[in-house]
Amino acid sequence: MRKLRLGTRGSVLALWQAEYIKAQLQSKYHDIDIELVIVKTKGDKILNAPLAAIGGKGLFTKELEEMILCNHIDIAVHSLKDVPVDMLDGLKIAAFSKRDDVRDAFLSDKYPNLESLPHGARVGTTSLRRTMQLKNIRCDLDTQSLRGNVQTRLKKLKNGDFDAIILAMAGVNRLDLYQHVKYIMPLDSSIMIPAMGQAALAVQCKNNCSLLEFLAVLNDEHTACEVLCERAFMRVLGGGCQVPIGVNAVLKGAMLEVSAVVGVCDGSLMLRKSLVGKKAEYEKTGVLLAEEMIACGAKEILQKAQMINLSTLL
Numbered sequence: 001m002r003k004l005r006l007g008t009r010g011s012v013l014a015l016w017q018a019e020y021i022k023a024q025l026q027s028k029y030h031d032i033d034i035e036l037v038i039v040k041t042k043g044d045k046i047l048n049a050p051l052a053a054i055g056g057k058g059l060f061t062k063e064l065e066e067m068i069l070c071n072h073i074d075i076a077v078h079s080l081k082d083v084p085v086d087m088l089d090g091l092k093i094a095a096f097s098k099r100d101d102v103r104d105a106f107l108s109d110k111y112p113n114l115e116s117l118p119h120g121a122r123v124g125t126t127s128l129r130r131t132m133q134l135k136n137i138r139c140d141l142d143t144q145s146l147r148g149n150v151q152t153r154l155k156k157l158k159n160g161d162f163d164a165i166i167l168a169m170a171g172v173n174r175l176d177l178y179q180h181v182k183y184i185m186p187l188d189s190s191i192m193i194p195a196m197g198q199a200a201l202a203v204q205c206k207n208n209c210s211l212l213e214f215l216a217v218l219n220d221e222h223t224a225c226e227v228l229c230e231r232a233f234m235r236v237l238g239g240g241c242q243v244p245i246g247v248n249a250v251l252k253g254a255m256l257e258v259s260a261v262v263g264v265c266d267g268s269l270m271l272r273k274s275l276v277g278k279k280a281e282y283e284k285t286g287v288l289l290a291e292e293m294i295a296c297g298a299k300e301i302l303q304k305a306q307m308i309n310l311s312t313l314l
Contacts, residue, residue, distance in 0.1 A: 006021065007072075008038060021097065075237035083197065096202060097223065098200075101199055104168060104183060106183070107167060118163070124156065128305075133193070197231065200227050211237075228283055229282040230281075244261075247260040259274040262293065263305065269304070
């Protein structure tokens with residue numbers, strides 16, 4: 001029997017994701033024993049500061065990646081949106097799972113949707129990308145940092161710390177949060193462009209190892225085209241969790257439409273663009289959109305956003 005050590009974060013959502021990949025593998029390979037190894041990352045340990053304040057790449061992945069390289073685990077399962085486009089040397093994403101609902105979600109026990117929130121309502125989110133787009137829609141909203149796992153965030157909503165919170169629809173679906181929150185409303189991607197790789201899982205292992213072919217059965221080609229386009233966009237544009245960037249590619253037959261947004265956190269300055277390319281040229285399409293946005297001043301906007309973020313943290 002082949003044994004495999006699968007590394008994962010310890011939150012309820014991360015464990016759901018790890019168990020999902022474990023089940024997928026065991027359905028393909030009946031003679032396999034998979035052990036879950038729970039790892040605490042920097043992003044899990046530091047909960048008293050916004051993500052932008054602790055900065056850096058790989059806040060939720062680095063420890064898992066180092067464990068692969070040190071042979072303490074064989075593979076790691078990540079939320080793809082947490083995986084930097086430039087990974088540690090010697091690592092590779094062996095498979096992208098089939099994407100769930102890519103949209104963000106509005107959750108509240110008092111108000112049915114974003115439009116019904118009162119003036120100055122407190123909205124919790126960890127994401128600068130979400131904050132930017134929320135403030136662009138409703139500049140009156142009081143957006144506040146909301147850290148912790150999904151259960152912690154829900155507790156703060158229930159306790160009245162927030163009038164509403166924003167989560168990913170994929171997490172809502174995976175944890176079946178409909179029984180816990182009165183109002184859950186998806187936010188259309190035309191209103192709030194998702195994060196790179198949102199709703200997809202990444203299965204990571206060492207590069208040039210026998211596991212690459214073994215794990216390839218998990219790969220969803222449709223999802224891979226979309227997320228590799230998004231990652232190509234991010235690689236050219238740069239940025240990370242310290243600046244507000246959204247990008248979402250949608251594959252429709254032989255064509256791929258990718259939309260992106262950059263801006264500053266208060267929503268007062270935003271640049272949005274879309275581009276359609278061929279499925280076979282998914283990475284090229286992401287690169288071309290990034291170059292178009294750079295030509296329209298995206299780099300300068302992101303520099304301004306980063307300066308504003310730094311000034312608010314000092």
